[in-house]
Amino acid sequence: MGKNQKGYGIVMFEQFQRPYLLFLIIPLILVALYQWKTEKIGAVLLIQSDRFQKQKSFFSTKFRFILLSLSEVLFYIAGIFLVIAAAGPGERYKLTPDSTNGIDIMIALDISGSMVNSYDFLPKNRLTVSKELLREFIQKRLYDRIGIVVFAGAAYLQSPLSSDRFALDELIIETSDEDINEQGTAIGDALVLSTYRLKDSKAKSKIIILLTDGVSNTGKLDPETASYAAKTFGIKVYSIGIGKEQGQYEVNYESLESISTGTKGRFFRAESPEILQEVLNEINGLETVELPSKPMEIHETHFPSALSIFFILLGVAGLLILYPLTEKL
Structure with a gap:
């Protein structure tokens, strides 16, 4: 097994799509052997025409004898390649990706x-800043699966x-504060919805990145209960409180920190675009685990090559037969 430049293990198999047709080669060989032993070389493939009778005295020459012998052999070889072409020759490449590292991430974005x-x-x-930095973050996570939940007064799966x-990049671009009519900040609902999308994940590491600038003031579940559900399924919550503490809108940093601590995640404060970028860069350095990769199989057909060889051999054999017949008496 070798490796290609993209880090894939390659296993190559010679194969035929219709291998049973290869058995036709056996009677072809038997007929060739029978004719070789029972008839003179060259007479097998020639039509016994009047013109042939006039010229057959010339066939005793060594050069013409060789041409006719070679043409007969080429006819049978061409027949073999025709059978091979009909059998569908090719190669099967089994591409097994090398072990990749990644985690499953749900992004819960306050809009x-x-x-x-x-x-x-x-x-x-x-x-706007959060969307731009999240787009950069997503592009860096090459081996992760990422989902998006948006929330305001209610939470919805994006x-x-x-x-x-x-597709993820396009969804982030299109996200707007007008996507949700319900007013408020339903952090608990966003956490529960994100947890639901992660609970059946087979990844060894599952996290929720929660970005919000407010206090949970609506929704069906409170953040503490929702974080307990995340903890039950082994999901870490990395919460990011966006905005300054003395800003226009209040941010409940204590609640966000409690959510993260209870799920063995981390809490971050992002009081400026620069700090938010640093936070996302830090999260980008999270632990990674091996994810199973399904092997891919690629079939490369050699049918055109086999058929081309058949026509070439057939053409050469025909020319070798025609040459003696076109000689002047």
């Missing part, structure tokens, strides 16, 4: 009005766990 109406992240707002970086 409430305070993320847009605050002024501490000027010239942009908190939501994307299930996916490794499609392009």
Whole structure:
């Protein structure tokens, strides 16, 4: 087994799509042997025409004898390649990706009005900055599966766990504070929904990245109960409190820290775009674990090559037969 430049183990198999057709080669060989022994070389493939009778005295020459003998052999070899082409020759490459490292991540993004109406992240707002930095973060996580939950007064699934970086990027770009009509900050609901999407994950490491700038003031579940559910399924919560403590909108840092500590995650404060970027860079350095990769199989057909050889041999054999017949008397 070798490796290609992309780090894939390669196992190559010679194979035929219709191998049973190869048995046709056996009677072809038997016929060739029978004719070789019972008839003169060259007479087998020639039509016994009047013209042939006039010229057969020339066939005793050594050169013409060789041409006719060779043409007969080429006809049978061409027949063998025709059978091979019909059998569907090819190679099967089994690509087994090397062990990759990754974790399953759900991003819970607060898109409430305070993320847009605050002024501490000027010239942009908190939501715009968060979206830009999350897009960068997602592109760095090459081997992770990432899902997105957005929340304000209610929580909604934006994307299930996916490794499609392009689709995730487009979803982040399109996310707006107008996506949810319900007012408020339902942190507990966002955590529960994220937990639900991660609970059946087979990854050894599962985390929720919670970005919010507010206090949980609505929703069906409180953050403490939701964090307990995450802990039960072995999910770590990395919560990020966005905005300054003395800002226009209050941030409950103590609650966020309690959520993270209870799930063996970490709490971060991001009071500026620069700090938020540092926080996401730090989370980017989280532990990774091996994820199983399914092998891929690629079939490369050699049918055109076998058929080309058949036509070439057939053409050469035909020319070798025609040459003696076109000689002048």
